[in-house]
Amino acid sequence: MAESSDVKVLGSWPSPFVLRARIALHLKSVNYEYVEENLESKSELLLKSNPVHKKVPVLLHGGNSISESLIIVQYIEEVWSSAAPSILPSNPYERAISRFWAAYVDDKWFNALRATLLAEGEEAKKAALAQVEEGLALFEEEYEKLSKGKPFFGGDEIGYLDIAIGCFLVWIQVIEKFSEMKLIDEANTPRLFQWADGFSSHVAVKDVLPDVEALAQFGLKLRAKFLKTPQ
Amino acid sequence: MAEQVKLFKTWSTPFGLRITWALQLKGISYEAIDEDLSNKSALLLQYNPVYKKVPVLVHNGKPISESLVILEYIDETWKQNPILPEDPLERANARFWAKFSDEKLILSVWSAFTKEGKEREEAMDASLKNLKFVEEELKGKKFFGGEKIGLADIVFGWLGNLLPIFEEVSGLKLLDDRFPSLLAWTKELSELPVVKYNWPPHDKMIIKYQALYEKFHPVK
Numbered sequence: 520m521a522e523s524s525d526v527k528v529l530g531s532w533p534s535p536f537v538l539r540a541r542i543a544l545h546l547k548s549v550n551y552e553y554v555e556e557n558l559e560s561k562s563e564l565l566l567k568s569n570p571v572h573k574k575v576p577v578l579l580h581g582g583n584s585i586s587e588s589l590i591i592v593q594y595i596e597e598v599w600s601s602a603a604p605s606i607l608p609s610n611p612y613e614r615a616i617s618r619f620w621a622a623y624v625d626d627k628w629f630n631a632l633r634a635t636l637l638a639e640g641e642e643a644k645k646a647a648l649a650q651v652e653e654g655l656a657l658f659e660e661e662y663e664k665l666s667k668g669k670p671f672f673g674g675d676e677i678g679y680l681d682i683a684i685g686c687f688l689v690w691i692q693v694i695e696k697f698s699e700m701k702l703i704d705e706a707n708t709p710r711l712f713q714w715a716d717g718f719s720s721h722v723a724v725k726d727v728l729p730d731v732e733a734l735a736q737f738g739l740k741l742r743a744k745f746l747k748t749p750q
Numbered sequence: 751m752a753e754q755v756k757l758f759k760t761w762s763t764p765f766g767l768r769i770t771w772a773l774q775l776k777g778i779s780y781e782a783i784d785e786d787l788s789n790k791s792a793l794l795l796q797y798n799p800v801y802k803k804v805p806v807l808v809h810n811g812k813p814i815s816e817s818l819v820i821l822e823y824i825d826e827t828w829k830q831n832p833i834l835p836e837d838p839l840e841r842a843n844a845r846f847w848a849k850f851s852d853e854k855l856i857l858s859v860w861s862a863f864t865k866e867g868k869e870r871e872e873a874m875d876a877s878l879k880n881l882k883f884v885e886e887e888l889k890g891k892k893f894f895g896g897e898k899i900g901l902a903d904i905v906f907g908w909l910g911n912l913l914p915i916f917e918e919v920s921g922l923k924l925l926d927d928r929f930p931s932l933l934a935w936t937k938e939l940s941e942l943p944v945v946k947y948n949w950p951p952h953d954k955m956i957i958k959y960q961a962l963y964e965k966f967h968p969v970k
Binding site: 598631 | 800809812814815816818819820822827838839841842845846849850852862883
């Protein structure tokens, strides 16, 4: 079992990607030190640990640094492989399905999510919201197939895809607030609605989710800053 | 059970080429199906409804899409000649650089190829900056994977043929003696039989990318 000084996470409280790293560590019962970074004034440690991207999250373990949230989650799974639960399924095909959908989240869906917050004009925002809903409809379908009647995409326990999607739940609430529409609800996405509740209240998740009001304030600031900067 | 492995790709796709290399490195028998992307087969659309793209690997009727996902699947299913190392830190590093190829380097190079004026200059700067990171990672190593090729080598493979073709067609200078380790690496890579014998035909590639270049840079 790692000493808490051995494992550090460099993060930022609004970041859903940082949540992924933290949830994975909690699932594996790994003690770690969390370091809140000021992204407006990045620390020497962050710049040294992630010189290519200069982003959070970064996992520091025994003097090594690992970057990119899904890569960090897989690293945690592989290092603490004897600690239950397994984050990825054991069957290679099921692993591929989890990885495929996690990649979809990062390559396609996240851009739409981000655009709902930062898009200029109603047209662009509507288009982004439609794409977010398209993604959620796909996740609703996949959830049915992958959960096989259990509470999570990973089955009895939170897994890779739960982490990949679930980290955005509070941001989704913020977007619902700003756009005055429901994205995950009992009518349109009944299974995701239940899953979201189970995920958010899971012991490995609930203490690190940001407060929705604070996140909404942050979102407004982010949008103001983004729209002021010449594109 | 008799294995049935099919690879849906096109004659030119660098992403499909990765899978060809992985399957051949592991000595896996497979059927290659070259798609015409302007007229996608019903099977392709059925196997990859989300993206409708190549490559798609179909193993005993089960489809897997996205080249990086496919590569990990192949490595986990067929254990001979591993693509990823055993050590978790080295695995994370290989995955990091694979991602860098596809999320940063390919995009900046493609922008340099397709854009004009100030946007082209910025894309060139970004591409050179990105290549410098890759050069540093490679320094002192024969391959990204060490003595044998691994995931990062397979994923960066497009630097060995597609990038020189972009350069030949557009006149852009990117992968030159500013990056000696990368140049040496492309030579080592291209000597491997699995790479040498699978490059798509050079002349056909020039025709294809010349036409594409002209589309993005119409003569006024």
